[in-house]
Amino acid sequence: MLDDLRKEVCWANRRLPELDLVAWTSGNVCGRDPREPSLVVVKPSGVLFGDLRPEDMLVVDLDGRIVEGTLKPSVDTATALYVLREMPEIRSVIHTHSRYATAFAALGQAIQVYLTEHGDAFGIPIPCGRYAKIGGIEVGQEVVRVLREIKLQCPAVLMQNHGVFAVGANVRGALKAAAVVEDIARTVHLAMTVGKPIPIPPEEAARLYTVYHTKYGQKPGGGFE
Amino acid sequence: MLDDLRKEVCWANRRLPELDLVAWTSGNVCGRDPREPSLVVVKPSGVLFGDLRPEDMLVVDLDGRIVEGTLKPSVDTATALYVLREMPEIRSVIHTHSRYATAFAALGQAIQVYLTEHGDAFGIPIPCGRYAKIGGIEVGQEVVRVLREIKLQCPAVLMQNHGVFAVGANVRGALKAAAVVEDIARTVHLAMTVGKPIPIPPEEAARLYTVYHTKYGQKPGGGFE
Amino acid sequence: MLDDLRKEVCWANRRLPELDLVAWTSGNVCGRDPREPSLVVVKPSGVLFGDLRPEDMLVVDLDGRIVEGTLKPSVDTATALYVLREMPEIRSVIHTHSRYATAFAALGQAIQVYLTEHGDAFGIPIPCGRYAKIGGIEVGQEVVRVLREIKLQCPAVLMQNHGVFAVGANVRGALKAAAVVEDIARTVHLAMTVGKPIPIPPEEAARLYTVYHTKYGQKPGGGFE
Amino acid sequence: MLDDLRKEVCWANRRLPELDLVAWTSGNVCGRDPREPSLVVVKPSGVLFGDLRPEDMLVVDLDGRIVEGTLKPSVDTATALYVLREMPEIRSVIHTHSRYATAFAALGQAIQVYLTEHGDAFGIPIPCGRYAKIGGIEVGQEVVRVLREIKLQCPAVLMQNHGVFAVGANVRGALKAAAVVEDIARTVHLAMTVGKPIPIPPEEAARLYTVYHTKYGQKPGGGFE
Numbered sequence: 001m002l003d004d005l006r007k008e009v010c011w012a013n014r015r016l017p018e019l020d021l022v023a024w025t026s027g028n029v030c031g032r033d034p035r036e037p038s039l040v041v042v043k044p045s046g047v048l049f050g051d052l053r054p055e056d057m058l059v060v061d062l063d064g065r066i067v068e069g070t071l072k073p074s075v076d077t078a079t080a081l082y083v084l085r086e087m088p089e090i091r092s093v094i095h096t097h098s099r100y101a102t103a104f105a106a107l108g109q110a111i112q113v114y115l116t117e118h119g120d121a122f123g124i125p126i127p128c129g130r131y132a133k134i135g136g137i138e139v140g141q142e143v144v145r146v147l148r149e150i151k152l153q154c155p156a157v158l159m160q161n162h163g164v165f166a167v168g169a170n171v172r173g174a175l176k177a178a179a180v181v182e183d184i185a186r187t188v189h190l191a192m193t194v195g196k197p198i199p200i201p202p203e204e205a206a207r208l209y210t211v212y213h214t215k216y217g218q219k220p221g222g223g224f225e
Numbered sequence: 226m227l228d229d230l231r232k233e234v235c236w237a238n239r240r241l242p243e244l245d246l247v248a249w250t251s252g253n254v255c256g257r258d259p260r261e262p263s264l265v266v267v268k269p270s271g272v273l274f275g276d277l278r279p280e281d282m283l284v285v286d287l288d289g290r291i292v293e294g295t296l297k298p299s300v301d302t303a304t305a306l307y308v309l310r311e312m313p314e315i316r317s318v319i320h321t322h323s324r325y326a327t328a329f330a331a332l333g334q335a336i337q338v339y340l341t342e343h344g345d346a347f348g349i350p351i352p353c354g355r356y357a358k359i360g361g362i363e364v365g366q367e368v369v370r371v372l373r374e375i376k377l378q379c380p381a382v383l384m385q386n387h388g389v390f391a392v393g394a395n396v397r398g399a400l401k402a403a404a405v406v407e408d409i410a411r412t413v414h415l416a417m418t419v420g421k422p423i424p425i426p427p428e429e430a431a432r433l434y435t436v437y438h439t440k441y442g443q444k445p446g447g448g449f450e
Numbered sequence: 451m452l453d454d455l456r457k458e459v460c461w462a463n464r465r466l467p468e469l470d471l472v473a474w475t476s477g478n479v480c481g482r483d484p485r486e487p488s489l490v491v492v493k494p495s496g497v498l499f500g501d502l503r504p505e506d507m508l509v510v511d512l513d514g515r516i517v518e519g520t521l522k523p524s525v526d527t528a529t530a531l532y533v534l535r536e537m538p539e540i541r542s543v544i545h546t547h548s549r550y551a552t553a554f555a556a557l558g559q560a561i562q563v564y565l566t567e568h569g570d571a572f573g574i575p576i577p578c579g580r581y582a583k584i585g586g587i588e589v590g591q592e593v594v595r596v597l598r599e600i601k602l603q604c605p606a607v608l609m610q611n612h613g614v615f616a617v618g619a620n621v622r623g624a625l626k627a628a629a630v631v632e633d634i635a636r637t638v639h640l641a642m643t644v645g646k647p648i649p650i651p652p653e654e655a656a657r658l659y660t661v662y663h664t665k666y667g668q669k670p671g672g673g674f675e
Numbered sequence: 676m677l678d679d680l681r682k683e684v685c686w687a688n689r690r691l692p693e694l695d696l697v698a699w700t701s702g703n704v705c706g707r708d709p710r711e712p713s714l715v716v717v718k719p720s721g722v723l724f725g726d727l728r729p730e731d732m733l734v735v736d737l738d739g740r741i742v743e744g745t746l747k748p749s750v751d752t753a754t755a756l757y758v759l760r761e762m763p764e765i766r767s768v769i770h771t772h773s774r775y776a777t778a779f780a781a782l783g784q785a786i787q788v789y790l791t792e793h794g795d796a797f798g799i800p801i802p803c804g805r806y807a808k809i810g811g812i813e814v815g816q817e818v819v820r821v822l823r824e825i826k827l828q829c830p831a832v833l834m835q836n837h838g839v840f841a842v843g844a845n846v847r848g849a850l851k852a853a854a855v856v857e858d859i860a861r862t863v864h865l866a867m868t869v870g871k872p873i874p875i876p877p878e879e880a881a882r883l884y885t886v887y888h889t890k891y892g893q894k895p896g897g898g899f900e
Contacts, residue, residue: 248694248854248855248857248858249851249854249855249858250851251792251858270890300887300890322790322792322858322862324858324861324862324865325865327790327792327862327866328862328863328865328866328869328872329866329869331789331790331862331863331866331872331873332866332869332870332871332872332873333873334870356873358879358882359791359795359883359886359887360882360883360886360890385873386789386790386791386872386873386875387790387791387792388791388792414865414868414869417869418868418869
């Protein structure tokens, strides 16, 4: 069932440590079936990334009921499903504690636009959501509140004291968002430790975003991927 | 003799450089036989991790007498055995100089709870033991003193000017503790170099710990793994 | 068509992530045909480096018309072609957002000569060009202006808020420049975060450059490679 | 000729990038023949580490005359040979610009003993030599002056603005010194960027050194390896 999506979600989960976005078993990627949007492929809980195989992935419905699979789903599944229920245009949610981005989250700080790479990809600061209690729907609610506030232009939210939630119109798009957020966070962090980075004004950041999203890649248009 | 444990201990030792927790030949993992708790498999001294094979591991008793093996055991064996003698619930001890955690040890500082990852895993600060002379039983005594003081809730201790001692109910549990301590230390360090991270209050850290240890992974319950 | 150059450009693009100079799909290498200097091999836009094959490379002319290839060329092609049109001695242009160098770019700061490695390779500070709008010819103009100002002695320019443009008399020379700039930036950054590095006086930096470029490597003479 | 030593020197050179001690082609290892101490195996200049084969190594005499080999020897050969001529007990010299250690060199600072790892391995601060002009014998003279001053107890010297020179009684010993110096430099740097590391008093550092060098590894005694 959903064999292609299982493979894609498994591939993306295995990329997380290769992209240096996770440590040990923390972090996960899920993907929603484009044909049957109430079905979601999720990572099992507490399994080492290097051991993941497509057949270990679980299929769950939007309420978290297991449709296929024997392992226990990731503890972050409830948050991802909340986001997927509320925002149908999102088809993949990735959660990481990637270190540089999470350092900003520990400070409760959004990442301002200092880099053309940031302007190109997102056009606006990477927002930081308020502290939300893990265990219920609070994390999902805050992620959705922030994503709606910025009209989904930046497909990633830092959550205070917690980490990164990246989203996409597909698994690869969400993975790109997760990787680019960490790359931006790293470079901005490096700049801040030796001086005061020069901000890119909001109107120039917006212009970069428009140029990039009409010219970049092999397909036309579209910021949110 | 103890072939499975040899393989497991060898595997965990080889993971140390892959997880970027050690340099050159420093650092080591030992494991206690669950059936015969007076037997411990330890790493030989001064061998490069990439060259370690299961048959190079030594079997020693709790007093450090070599039961099987021809190489000299790791210089940290005496410390590990002291911990294993004093605390029967511990079945694996890992020692590293993993860099970010050891930086806090060089400052003589515990790592406060700034990250939900930290609250989830340990619920309390990662403690820092006092300076203890290497060569006798002083290091082991101080590790045990601190672990008892915190009732083994955080399965890792920083030792001032020295490094990390992580423990577990099995080899994989201790390896997870060693990896998670370094990951937390890295992110907290990054946050501290650009600002003042926001602490998670002790009662919320405790709540995170309880939620995580009842929901996470493929087996029910249990913080100390 | 241009099979050897395709292979060389593909190889150099694939080295970018291995040398930790890029994240995700950002960054690219192009190379000009030594026999037919109006032909340039460029990377396709938005393709993951690990997926690049020599046959995916495009051949374009100096005005950006596609001579061979079906994919869309890198968005940085216009900048590279501007540089190649204006400076015939350049046969390769590499663009990266390598993190340490880009951190200095975010500060709008040149990198002064604090290291003999820097004196050896370039003999002068690594310059930082002014902010230039992406999307037109402004980036190319500023890169050329700076490279002419320093008479091409340092084959790399930081561009404010943006990243690195490295050039070479061939693909390998440009790749070396891109790698060495990042290595210098890393070490200087590390020194600046704990103290005040001691500058190497300009005349000694110039002497180092002369000694190195008459003695180093397997071929005689020549700084710009 | 000297086939075993060629293999060993080639292996150690190839380890340099794997241990993250070098970038591009900078850095090199040489080794002196234990039977014929006037013969030294050196790395060719400007060859990428991944391309090095044992047969590419050169054999030179102590005055730098090529005894076997067709490539040009490393530019650092003169410095290494000066050290080998002056100090017969040294049989391997390694030069790197490893980043954390070189950051201290850029500050002209010795690395004080803050870590038991440092006390164990060296027992005294890692010294920093004065700026010496590259190209003649000045670098070799300063390295020898410092190594004699500390009676070779710490088998590595930082050279101001330049990098690390590590030495050993054999190739593996020098490689260990180069790796351990960088590891210590990294951890100390990390500690210094968030606070003030607690020094280990000289007498305790000396005690650690004595304990370690009588107990560690598979062979008895001996600090300088």
